[in-house]
Amino acid sequence: MQQTIPLNDRDLSWLYFNYRVLTMAEDRAVPLMERVRFLSIFSSNLDEFFRVRMPALLALHQLHEAEQGALAAAQQEIARQLNEYGRIFTQSVIPDMLEKGIRLYYGETPAAEHSPAIREYFYNTILAYLQPVKLHFGQPMELFLENNALYLVVCLEDGGTGIVNIPSDHLPRFIRLSGNDILFLEDAIRQHLGFLFPHVGIKAAYSIKVTRDAEIDVDEFSGHLLQKVEDMLVQRNMGVPTRFLYDAAMPVTLRDQLAEHFRIAALEMAAGGRYHNLRDLADLPLPSDPSFSYPKMPPVHCTALDAESSLLDQIQQRDVMLHVPYQQYDYILRYFNEAAADPDVREIYVTLYRVASTSRIVHALMSAAKNGKKVTVMVELKARFDEANNIRWAKRMKAAGVKILYSIPGLKVHAKVALVKRKRGMYWDHTALLATGNFNESTARFYADHILLTRHQGITQELELLFIYMQTGIQPGRFNFMHFGHLLVAQFNLVDRFKAMIQAEAEAARNGKPARITIKLNNLQEKSMIAALYDAADAGVEIDLIIRSICCIVPRKGIRVRRIVDRFLEHARVFIFHNGGNEAIFMGSADWMNRNLHRRIEVCFPVYDPIYRQQLKDIIALQLADNTNAVILGADGRNLPIQREEGAPEVNAQRDTYTYVRKL
Structure with missing residues (x-):
């Protein structure tokens, strides 16, 4: 019987990574526009999670009673993070924008002076893209809710319900008003709902969106692959819902009517805020000001x-x-x-x-x-x-x-x-x-x-x-x-060679010799590789891991894990084994995930040139010393801040790597 090894949940681990992205938006050491971009990245990442991972969690929930806790834990963590998102956006970012003279109307009525410009933009531009529809509950659906598209559900005074699309795929999501005032596109539509649904009063309007399953299964195929992929791409945005996101202020009766009408299961319902698709914040039209962005790092010539x-x-x-x-x-x-x-x-x-x-x-x-x-x-x-x-x-x-x-x-x-x-x-x-x-x-x-x-x-x-x-x-x-x-090539020798190098370090440690492993990955999830690292740590090998995203290994004695989130996306995979003092150094494309090691062609390659070996070691050393934007992972996989010792120099791996590279 195979021994069970301790593992952190892969989906919670990824959610903790995305939460680290979110916390960057609250860091006032980060320039204003970059904080807004981190909000956008968080939102975009979460949308992808619902398209790619949530279908698997929903399926496991239905098939295996033992797995039902995984879905509940993920949903609970997502709800917590979305509350944090709202707090950071409304209580930190928007007030700091206002201090800089930039007003983003967030659930507020724009100043009266803007009304003529908003009215003109609505009638001359927005109106061309709107398709208002009245819903008839209990009858066939009047429209198909497109993947990640935005809609306003409108409560009418006569008891009816309308719905109108928000054309953010055709028009900018944000309207730049006079001065530095900015309005959400949907709020311009809200002001003119009476024109779209005439002769009845407007009681309220609530935003909704549906995220749909994005997986297309082409791993096993027969016939012409190109045609099969093209056909499946047509179907992707028609996938089954994985999330129905609605304004939490929406009345429960209306929410339930919409769920039944659009065939949304209870597990797929998720309360949100007044605004969805905040990945669009990447396009927020802030005024040009160098202080709003990171200092320039022009790439260095060789x-x-x-x-x-x-x-x-x-x-x-x-x-x-x-x-x-x-x-x-x-x-x-x-x-x-x-x-x-x-x-x-x-x-x-x-x-x-x-x-x-x-x-x-x-x-x-x-x-x-x-x-x-x-x-x-x-x-x-x-x-x-x-x-x-x-x-x-x-x-x-x-x-x-x-x-x-x-x-x-x-x-x-x-x-x-x-x-x-x-x-x-x-x-x-x-x-x-x-x-x-x-x-x-x-x-x-x-x-x-x-x-x-x-x-x-x-x-x-x-x-x-x-x-x-x-x-x-x-x-x-x-x-x-x-x-x-x-070369180490997945499907051929990559797994065996990496395991052999890990085992060699373990054997050295058992014999009282220096033994160390340093690995940098995007994701670490494959059980047999984690088991090999546990065995090496138990033998006395010192293991340092830099894992950006999914990390299922549980940090313990001899195993330290850190995560770096900064202006650049840490994407490299680097492997350094002490190897009796003659270090074996590899780089490559392979994360240690089931898919990478067992269902892909991946290549990792040795670095033989002594100059470049030293450069890699120096850059990795900066990442292990980062005490500004790095965090360490606790036993449960959560991000823990690094406490810089009093008097210790500040190390920012990306800034200091740039300085290092400029001197090469």
């Missing part, structure tokens, strides 16, 4: 790379590592641009998971194909919420002559790797690009990642084997001359 006419030649001389967004991502664009134009480059292989909407990388790949090069791209069609964008680019690349590989049955290709093969005379040279984050120049502006460019023969050969597998299904290791020795 002078050694700037001095060379060819980046591909430079990589042949020595490895290159970039720490983005602290350093220019332009060098990655240059890598693909050079590969596309260099007449000696014959073949290019790339995996694409999340592509920028205006991707210059993809344009370079299409140019390469038109320039006569063999270009092969593995496009992951199952990248959640990026499926449509990836399909669009895949079709354009295919039309340009790029060979497109689609998803492997039962697997997602989450690796972030590229290979360029160049022939000069009789000889070939290879360069590899391996990253912890997507090849996406848009997210590279605020995702903190590391990228390695190398000519290392073992790494490039093994990367070629991986691309052969993705094209043909021929597995490395099938023959004794085909195996992974440098």
Whole structure:
């Protein structure tokens, strides 16, 4: 019988992470607009939770009595956080905006001086997008409530009920009035409900929205995957409800009538505030003021790379590592641009998971194909919420002559790797690009990642084997001359190699030798890896973990866990094992989640260059020393503040990493 190991709940762990995002909005050390953005991020994250995780919790609740507590605990925590959200927004952020001369009307009637402008905007602009409907309870639904769309439910004096859409997908959510006064779009509509429902008085209006299940199951498929994904995307926004969010001021009788009319189950009902979809706060039209935003951190140039006419030649001389967004991502664009134009480059292989909407990388790949090069791209069609964008680019690349590989049955290709093969005379040279984050120049502006460019023969050969597998299904290791020795690849050797390195540290500790493990991940949930870490800690290994989001391991003696939430999204995965003093250092795409280790192609890669090994260790050391925006996780997974000792210097990992990188 398998031994049960202590684990924190994955959904509560994620909710605690999102709560840390929310608390940044109350931190007056954070600039005003950034605090507003943290409110927006919290709201956006929570919407995704209801689209992706809540369906699983609802299903477990119905299927397994033992799991019913998980749903209740999550709902209770969400309710607590939403109360905190309202308090922080109304009692902290809005008053601080008012101190800066910015008035956001929040449930208040705008000053009379604004009435003509609001009236003009309503009749000339808003009215074109409105579709008011009268509801007839007990009869078929008059309209389908679209996913995450906003509506006002209107109580009429004659006892009837109306509903009107809030067109925030077509118009700005906020109306900039004269001066620095700002009005919610729906409040302009509230003022003119009498025009939409004439000849009856208006008693009240309450906002609602429905969030729908976003999961599309394409892991197991038959037939043409591209067509299947396209068909399922059409159905995504028609998914079953997972949350019906309503204004808590709404009368109970009206709430129950709406639930029955729109077929909403009791478990899916959630009380909220006057306003929903506050992710739109990211677009709040605050006046331009440098003090409202973080101080600028222009990405640093690498002078050694700037001095060379060819980046591909430079990589042949020595490895290159970039720490983005602290350093220019332009060098990655240059890598693909050079590969596309260099007449000696014959073949290019790339995996694409999340592509920028205006991707210059993809344009370079299409140019390469038109320039006569063999270009092969593995496009992951199952990248959640990026499926449509990836399909669009895949079709354009295919039309340009790029060979497109689609998803492997039962697997997602989450690796972030590229290979360029160049022939000069009789000889070939290879360069590899391996990253912890997507090849996406848009997210590279605020995702903190590391990228390695190398000519290392073992790494490039093994990367070629991986691309052969993705094209043909021929597995490395099938023959004794085909195996992974440098790369750690999920589905092949990644889990076994990581466990072996953990066990080696445990054995060293048992023998009285120094033993240490430092790991940075986005998510830690896979039970067997957690069990291995517990065993190592029990043996005396000192383990430091930096986990941004889901963390199911329970901190205990020998295991310390911290979380960093700041201006950039901590996205890198880094693994450092003491290894008897000859540290084994890896980076890669793989979190330690069931999906990553068992249902995806992931690649982790070694860092051999001593200069870059030291840089990584220095950056990780700053993150372990952060005493401003880092928190430690308690035994229950909650965020605990770090108490800075009196006289101890203030360490902010992201600010200090930027300073460090500028000096490289």
